[in-house]
Amino acid sequence: MKRIISIQSHVVYGCAGNSSAVFPMRRSGMDVLPINTVQFSNHTQYAEGWKGMVMPAGQITELVEGLNNIGVLASVDAVLSGYLGSAEQGGEIVAAVEKLKASNPAAIYCCDPVMGHPEKGCIVAPGVAEFLKTKALAAADVMTPNLLELETLTDTEIHNLDEAIAACEQLLRQGVKMVVVKHLARAATSSERFEMLLATEQGCYLIARPLYEFEKQPVGVGDLISGLMLANLLAGFTAVEAFERTNAAVDAVLAETFKQQAYELQLIRAQESIASPVIYEHAKQVK
Numbered sequence: 001m002k003r004i005i006s007i008q009s010h011v012v013y014g015c016a017g018n019s020s021a022v023f024p025m026r027r028s029g030m031d032v033l034p035i036n037t038v039q040f041s042n043h044t045q046y047a048e049g050w051k052g053m054v055m056p057a058g059q060i061t062e063l064v065e066g067l068n069n070i071g072v073l074a075s076v077d078a079v080l081s082g083y084l085g086s087a088e089q090g091g092e093i094v095a096a097v098e099k100l101k102a103s104n105p106a107a108i109y110c111c112d113p114v115m116g117h118p119e120k121g122c123i124v125a126p127g128v129a130e131f132l133k134t135k136a137l138a139a140a141d142v143m144t145p146n147l148l149e150l151e152t153l154t155d156t157e158i159h160n161l162d163e164a165i166a167a168c169e170q171l172l173r174q175g176v177k178m179v180v181v182k183h184l185a186r187a188a189t190s191s192e193r194f195e196m197l198l199a200t201e202q203g204c205y206l207i208a209r210p211l212y213e214f215e216k217q218p219v220g221v222g223d224l225i226s227g228l229m230l231a232n233l234l235a236g237f238t239a240v241e242a243f244e245r246t247n248a249a250v251d252a253v254l255a256e257t258f259k260q261q262a263y264e265l266q267l268i269r270a271q272e273s274i275a276s277p278v279i280y281e282h283a284k285q286v287k
Contacts, residue, residue: 002234003031003075005067005100007060007093008082008112008223010036012052015265016043017083020220021227023267024249027275028231033076035063038085043219054085054125060092064099074103080230081136082112082223087127094139108233111140112226113149142178142233143171144226147185158187161197161206165287168199177201178239182225196225198243198283205240205283209251212258218265225250228274240283248277 004025009017018034025032037060040052067073079100081093097109113132115124133153137143143153151158154167164187168179181197188195193208228249232242252273256266267274 001029001031002077002231003033003072004078004080004230004234005033005035005064005076005096006080006082006227007035007037007089007096008080009038009040009085010034011040011043011050013042013264015218015220015224015267017220017223020223020265020267021080021082023271024224024253024274025227025231027271028228029235029275030231033067033072035060037083037089045219055089057086057088058092060089060096064092064096068099073100076100076104076107077234078108078110078230080110080112080227082226083114084124084128084131086125087131090128090131090136094135097139108141108230109139110142110144110226110230111136112144112222113137113153114222115149115152137171137174137176140176142180142230143176144180144182144222144229146183146222147181147187150179150181160187161189161286163187164197165199165204168197168204172199172201180225180229180243182222196243196247197286198239200239202239203285204287205243206286207243207247207281207283209247209281210255212254214258215261216263218254218257218263220265221250221254224253224265224267243283244279244281245277247281247283248279249274251281252277 011019022032038054040050042050100107115129154170179199184195195208198205228246232245253270256270
């Protein structure tokens with residue numbers, strides 16, 4: 001059984017950060033050790049607001065050291081990071097990755113570079129974006145940005161698929177081994193489908209799934225994508241197979257969420273499709 005340390009936000013109610021990623025990764029057969037960067041009552045896009053706190057500086061380091069003291073850290077196969085409550089937490093994560101790789105050089109660092117989306121109500125602390133562009137990018141094996149984050153990471157404007165591919169290739173040249181663009185948005189080839197892009201040294205691949213007309217778009221889909229992609233890679237699937245399985249599982253979750261007319265992702269109802277996704281869409285090589 002593969003083991004993942006997942007360092008992200010946590011919400012008491014609903015699905016975002018670890019609350020979106022941990023259960024699906026466990027249903028995919030992973031032993032997941034969650035560390036929370038913030039603990040909120042609910043995600044920040046509720047109009048009524050939220051309560052909670054950013055975890056104090058030093059806590060990530062302390063918890064990782066505790067895992068090391070009991071001999072667990074050396075058995076970890078990957079670190080997944082997502083929403084950060086402060087730029088200082090980013091430094092602690094990179095230090096934890098370095099400590100892990102000193103014990104297990106085969107370990108993977110998958111970075112979901114959450115930079116916020118003020119229009120949606122998702123705001124990150126000062127310095128986080130700069131940390132992600134520099135230290136996180138230099139340390140990561142896998143990056144899972146959305147289109148806006150890909151533009152920030154590469155200092156480019158992206159309007160179409162070719163430009164998205166070029167930006168991903170830029171990250172590959174900088175040492176990242178794999179890039180998953182979780183949402184191509186305006187760079188997609190079709191406005192009637194939800195498209196994602198996978199970029200590796202072996203090639204670039206496009207995949208799509210249906211769009212659902214939600215009254216309010218669910219939150220935490222990106223966290224779900226990143227967690228499942230990493231879990232599928234650790235389960236031994238090739239990059240393309242992992243990409244297809246992730247796409248299928250996420251589609252099943254969204255289909256169930258739409259069926260229930262819910263705002264929060266219906267992970268429990270869709271758990272069998274997470275564990276054993278049925279693949280209807282295959283990735284197409286585009287370069």
